[in-house]
Amino acid sequence: MRLGILGGTFNPIHFGHLRAAEEARERVNLDKVIFMPSGNPPLKIVDLIDAFHRYTMARLATASNVNFVVSDLEIRQTEKSYTVNTIQKLCGIYPEDKLFFVLGIDAFLDIPNWWQPDVLTGMVDFILVTRPGFNLMDVLKSPYVLSADDGLEQFRLKSGRKALVLQMTPMGISSTEIRRLLRESKSIKYLLPDKVEEYIYQHNLYHP
Numbered sequence: 001m002r003l004g005i006l007g008g009t010f011n012p013i014h015f016g017h018l019r020a021a022e023e024a025r026e027r028v029n030l031d032k033v034i035f036m037p038s039g040n041p042p043l044k045i046v047d048l049i050d051a052f053h054r055y056t057m058a059r060l061a062t063a064s065n066v067n068f069v070v071s072d073l074e075i076r077q078t079e080k081s082y083t084v085n086t087i088q089k090l091c092g093i094y095p096e097d098k099l100f101f102v103l104g105i106d107a108f109l110d111i112p113n114w115w116q117p118d119v120l121t122g123m124v125d126f127i128l129v130t131r132p133g134f135n136l137m138d139v140l141k142s143p144y145v146l147s148a149d150d151g152l153e154q155f156r157l158k159s160g161r162k163a164l165v166l167q168m169t170p171m172g173i174s175s176t177e178i179r180r181l182l183r184e185s186k187s188i189k190y191l192l193p194d195k196v197e198e199y200i201y202q203h204n205l206y207h208p
Contacts, residue, residue, distance in 0.1 A: 001031040003094060004127060006102040007074075007083060009045060009175070010037050010054050012200060013061045014192040016173040018068075020129050023168055024102050025067055028127055032069055033102070034090075035062060039074035039081045042115065047179050049205055051075035060195040082115040087123050099124045100164075104131040108163070109142055117144070122159035129168045136165050182206040 006021050013035075021033040037054045055075050062068035073089060074081045083101075090099060101124045108128050111117045121144045128139060139145055139155055145163070146156045155163040173191050181188050183206065188197055200206065 001094075001097045002029060002100070003097050004028070004030045004033040004100045004102045005036060005087065005090060005124075006033055007036040007038060007086065009041065009048060010035070010058050011045070011048055011175045012054065012178060012192060012196060012205070013058045014173050014175060014178060014196075016171040018061060018065075018193075019171055020168055021068065021102070022065070024100075024127050024129065024166060027166055028100065028164060030067075030100065032067055035068060035070045036073065036086060037070070037075055039077055040079065042080045042082060047206065053199075053203060053205060057196045057199055060199055061193045063195075084114070084116045084120040084123070087120060091123060100127045101125070102127045102129065104129055105134040105136075105138055105165070106131045109134075109138065112143060118159075121157055122161060125161050126157075126163040128163050128165045130166065132170070132172065136167070139163065139165060179206045183208055 004021065004024055008017065010017060024030065025033050035058050037051060037058050039051045052075065055070065055072055058070045062070055074086055087101065105128050108126065111120065114120065140148065144157050144159065146158045148155050153165055155165065157163060178188050178191055182200065
């Protein structure tokens, strides 16, 4: 099978995450997209709620899509959640499958600051999704990119792997903005699935 791995804090998950996963699945012919809520990120993140809540909201958000799976791999561990370790474990769990790491162009450009980036960029192929403020040419700024193939839709990495770039449907939704609205007691309706909104209010998440 062809599996996409979409990691993140999902703090909270919203329609931007879901749409990016769906477009990546359809355009790269993925059989499944695995959502991977981070457990214990290496860097401190402001307003990061407990991993169990973020995992549960991801389950609620993806329940209606049979092509989406939510993994608890990271939230079950107590050590820091380094992406390279997670991908390595997934390669062991799915040895016969083709894995793609799905992330935004902005996150891809930040990979040099991640733990063992040289190892990570040689483990799997990448699906890069466009983000506000970044364009396809920005991918060439990465020290791990060797050249552009097929216009600017596919890049060869120095590791021998490749990165596919997808121009996504623009959706100006961010978890940061949702948390701000909640702190200010403003509506978050139509920014995320109803069941996620209900869960947030039920558990009084992100409120001061």
